[in-house]
Amino acid sequence: MALINKDRIEKLKSKASDLLNRTIDQHVTLAVTGLSRSGKTAFITSLTNQLINEGNNSQLSFFTPVHQGQFIAAKRIPQKNIHITRFDYDNSMAAFVNQPPSWPEPTHGISELRIAIRYKPKDSFLKYATDMATLTIDITDYPGEWLLDLPMLNQTFEEWSQQTVDLLLTSPRAELSRDFIEKVRTIDPFQVVDESLMAKLAQEYTELLHRFRNDLGLSVIQPGRFILPGELAGAPILEFIPFANFSELDANEYQNASDDTFIGMLRSRYVEYKERVVRKFYQQHFLKFDRQIVLADCLSPLNKGPESFADLKQAISMILESYSYGQSSLFSRLFSPKIDKLLFAATKADHVTQDQHGNMVSLLNELIYQSKHQLNYDAIKMKTLAIASVKATASGKSLHQGQQVPVIQGRRTSDDKTITVFPGSVPKKLPNADYWKESHFNFINFEPQQSISAHECLPHIRMDQVLQFLLGDKMK
Ligand SMILES: Nc1nc2c(ncn2[C@@H]2O[C@H](COP(=O)(O)OP(=O)(O)OP(=O)(O)O)[C@@H](O)[C@H]2O)c(=O)[nH]1
Ligand SMILES: [Mg+2]
Structure with a gap:
């Protein structure tokens, strides 16, 4: 008797689950942008890699579905818009798998990738109907220049x-x-x-x-x-x-x-x-995105000097016009916006020592919030993080004039030598004229660390916090 009841309950559950899977929004469209060389390809490759290889060397402790054991598995599935170039995940991963590993080639234009994540719902009302739910993610890579x-x-x-x-x-x-x-x-x-x-x-x-x-x-x-x-x-x-x-x-x-x-x-x-x-x-495209990640490489303009940095500030202000949802904003007058979450990520955080990450976040926040466009905080949830999609350096301490100083070690791109350096301090605020006179930055390009197998997770900094902000609320 008890068995029959259990069977019936399972059937009812599965029927209800079918119904809910058809009706409940379990889909999110993530758009990734940033000026050329800001790190879009590395970011999407790492994000996909972390999800589909979860459990194999992964480090996603700040991503709640993983931390709480709800995450089951993720896989790539055929993309929705078949007329758009496919994001070439395999080719990008091949660069990291090669011996010695290298960075993926520059890309041009727009591309797409679709991932399905299986998870056990925990808090949401889905749990009463199903043991397993699927969240489908469409990821679009497009140039910030657009x-x-x-x-x-x-x-x-x-x-x-x-x-x-x-x-x-x-x-x-x-x-x-x-x-x-x-x-x-x-x-x-x-x-x-x-x-x-x-x-x-x-x-x-x-x-x-x-x-x-x-x-x-x-x-x-x-x-x-x-x-x-x-x-x-x-x-x-x-x-x-x-x-x-x-x-x-x-x-x-x-x-x-x-x-x-x-x-x-x-x-x-x-x-x-x-x-x-x-x-x-x-x-x-743009009006169909639910969530947006804007990647900014603030370190290269700091290396290049005041004019390059001032120009980045101007470009970020122009880019923000597309997220400025106030009634008087140009964007809202032209289009009806939809994006509900916006993540600003200062990329390549592994170029500097860990104690500088807080400054990278403050600096990017200054670039964002000093722009003349008022972002509407009610309409969009925002966050700023310092990240490395693919961590290419190891951090440690070195003795300098009797003191322990933080350093990073990596394979320098220019001559392929392994070096240990303190690359410099990142300014906390927008640098002024005095700052440029006194400070010398030495942010060096590094090649990826040792190669990994295609089914291992890439080393990263804060990609789990990225996933938590962008997907955590959709997987409750
Ligand atoms: N150290 C480090 N370097 C990175 C990271 N991400 C990107 N880079 C460097 O930045 C370069 C550009 O990264 P991509 O991911 O190709 O940038 P993109 O925005 O896709 O560039 P385009 O396709 O040219 O628009 C790479 O070749 C690396 O040298 C990172 O997490 N750490
Ligand atoms: Mg690219």
């Missing part, structure tokens, strides 16, 4: 040109830009345009943007798609430039210029770019 374009949606071609040319003619960009601006000034804006001239100028402008990023370490790059075109590489929609001579144009003549003139083509391509590229990205 968010730098949001303000363009609110600007005419004339406004954008003037702002961009002002920026180009200001230090530190002026030196590199002068010749290009002079060249643009010699062109008759009302001449019938030769498309190959337009393509050539756009190419020169794109090269300038690459030099700002790579040679000067600058972050404000606009239009963002020019350096990271994704599937639009070579398309004429990316072939326009800011016009340098608006003050000398007759307003009427400009208004009436047809699309086959130089200025007319610039204007029409700019408008098309805003609608078909910028707005489309927000509509097709």
Whole structure:
């Protein structure tokens, strides 16, 4: 008798579970962004690796479902949007598995990955119906540079040109830009345009943007798609430039210029770019994200100097416009937002000693909260963490002038030598002029530590806190 009852209860449970699995939201869309080289690929690879290899050398004690024994297993499953590039997890992992291990190659554009996590619900009302639940996670990797374009949606071609040319003619960009601006000034804006001239100028402008990023370490790059075109590489929609001579144009003549003139083509391509590229990205992707991780590498700009750091501050402020949900914000006026959690992560924390992690968090918080955009704390839950997706150094202590000082040890990228250093202090606040005069940073690039097998967990710093913030509440 007792057996029959148990059987019936199990059947009822399974029926109820089927029903609930169909009706209860057990799905989350995580978007990962950051400027190029900020650590997006390493982050997604590590996050996936920690989940699918949980139990095999994993260190996730701050992730409650693991800590409380609710976590059963996770696996990669086919992604939802099959028209979007697959995030190449296997290839990225291969870099860490190789002997000697290396970092994954740079990526371009948007990619996706889907993971299913099986867990035992504990607190939520799911536990009355089922012994096991599944949380499906869609992860999207996209360039932070694409968010730098949001303000363009609110600007005419004339406004954008003037702002961009002002920026180009200001230090530190002026030196590199002068010749290009002079060249643009010699062109008759009302001449019938030769498309190959337009393509050539756009190419020169794109090269300038690459030099700002790579040679000067600058972050404000606009239009963002020019350096990271994704599937639009070579398309004429990316072939326009800011016009340098608006003050000398007759307003009427400009208004009436047809699309086959130089200025007319610039204007029409700019408008098309805003609608078909910028707005489309927000509509097709951004508005579908539930949760967002913004990765920021604050250490490289600190190494490069004050101009690079000031530019990072400006870029972060521009990126934050996309999360500024106040009624008067540009974003809320254009779109209806959905994101409920926003994680800011200062990446590559293994480049500095552990005692500096608190300063990394304070510094990133200063960059975020001093921005002119008020983030709406009620609508979005936010957190800042200093992390290393893949820890490439070991920490220890060394005797220096009779005192124990914290140090890190790792395999230096430039010469593959194992070195032990104190790389310097991270400023707690936005550094001022005196700070730049006195301080010398020496943040060194390291290669990953010893290689691991593809089914082992990567060493990390605070990836468990990342998982707890992003997924913990969905797995109760
Ligand atoms: N030490 C250390 N270095 C890291 C870490 N994450 C990233 N890096 C370094 O930063 C570089 C860029 O990391 P990626 O993950 O490729 O960055 P990304 O944002 O995907 O770059 P793009 O694909 O070019 O946009 C790597 O090649 C490493 O040198 C980390 O956790 N620790
Ligand atoms: Mg990448």
